Amino acid sequence: MNQAKLLTEKQISEFNRDGLLILRNFYDLEQDIKPIQKMVYEIIGFIISKYDLPIIRPEFNPESFDAGFQQILAANRTYGAEIYDAVKQIPAFIRLVAKPEHEQLFRELRTGALPGIAAGGYGVRIDNPNEDKFRASWHQEYPAQLRSLDGLVYWSPLVCVTEDMGPVEFCPGSQVEGPIPVFTQSNKKPEKTGAYSLTLKNEKDLLKKYQHIKPLTNPGDLVIIDFLVLHASGHNTSQRSRWSMQLRYFNFAEPTGQSYGWQGSYAAGINFREIHPELCAD
Numbered sequence: 001m002n003q004a005k006l007l008t009e010k011q012i013s014e015f016n017r018d019g020l021l022i023l024r025n026f027y028d029l030e031q032d033i034k035p036i037q038k039m040v041y042e043i044i045g046f047i048i049s050k051y052d053l054p055i056i057r058p059e060f061n062p063e064s065f066d067a068g069f070q071q072i073l074a075a076n077r078t079y080g081a082e083i084y085d086a087v088k089q090i091p092a093f094i095r096l097v098a099k100p101e102h103e104q105l106f107r108e109l110r111t112g113a114l115p116g117i118a119a120g121g122y123g124v125r126i127d128n129p130n131e132d133k134f135r136a137s138w139h140q141e142y143p144a145q146l147r148s149l150d151g152l153v154y155w156s157p158l159v160c161v162t163e164d165m166g167p168v169e170f171c172p173g174s175q176v177e178g179p180i181p182v183f184t185q186s187n188k189k190p191e192k193t194g195a196y197s198l199t200l201k202n203e204k205d206l207l208k209k210y211q212h213i214k215p216l217t218n219p220g221d222l223v224i225i226d227f228l229v230l231h232a233s234g235h236n237t238s239q240r241s242r243w244s245m246q247l248r249y250f251n252f253a254e255p256t257g258q259s260y261g262w263q264g265s266y267a268a269g270i271n272f273r274e275i276h277p278e279l280c281a282d
């Protein structure tokens with residue numbers, strides 16, 4: 001049986017060249033995205049009630065599902081953390097994570113792959129205005145996730161990402177560098193923890209070598225990112241949090257991942273240095 005292809009040959013070669021591919025309107029807003037936005041709205045409502053906050057919200061609307069969230073942050077930043085931890089457990093989100101199309105995309109982009117879902121590698125980012133602590137500086141996904149060398153990040157926004165929200169910045173083509181050594185005990189970033197604290201070796205020179213792009217995306221759009229492509233969070237200088245979903249898939253068939261039993265990295269409590277001492281620059 002010949003399953004209909006999700007990607008054209010042109011898209012596959014674009015991904016092979018850039019390590020990056022944007023599929024506009026890939027998800028069904030009504031079926032895939034709106035149920036997630038609705039549950040975020042409900043969870044925000046529980047927090048408003050729980051802490052008895054004087055916040056009045058409009059009825060649910062996909063465009064403004066996070067209404068009240070900035071006032072919650074202003075009341076107490078830790079309420080935001082409570083919401084952050086909650087929203088990755090929304091069933092509609094987990095259904096999206098496991099959508100068969102993600103396996104199929106992986107197979108179309110990586111011939112012979114047996115895709116896996118990176119445990120703990122999925123979540124909903126909330127990039128709040130003028131916050132730096134959780135901003136991802138320039139990185140490749142691989143050291144932060146491990147599992148296999150040839151993984152993919154599926155990134156999709158829950159809000160219309162505008163220039164001032166700090167869209168993710170990419171260096172297309174930079175996957176050809178292969179895995180880049182990192183400084184792990186970076187005293188350059190004392191405020192960052194776990195994978196966020198890693199710094200690329202020769203970062204400045206690497207970043208000069210490649211073009212930089214910051215594509216604007218809308219709910220329903222899917223950005224596919226090679227585990228080895230350089231990328232970084234932008235700076236959100238807007239009045240609204242940049243809500244986005246990240247799902248990460250790896251390849252059971254890839255030998256490097258097999259050699260360490262497809263283990264995860266920092267978030268899984270694994271010591272990156274034990275798995276890849278040669279990629280530790282310090």
Ligand SMILES: O=C(O)CCC(=O)C(=O)O
Pocket residue numbers: 125127136141153155168231232233234244246
């Ligand atoms: O959304 C962001 O700011 C960063 C996303 C990222 O690094 C990722 O999805 O792997």
Ligand SMILES: [Fe+2]
Pocket residue numbers: 136139140141153231
């Ligand atoms: Fe990333």
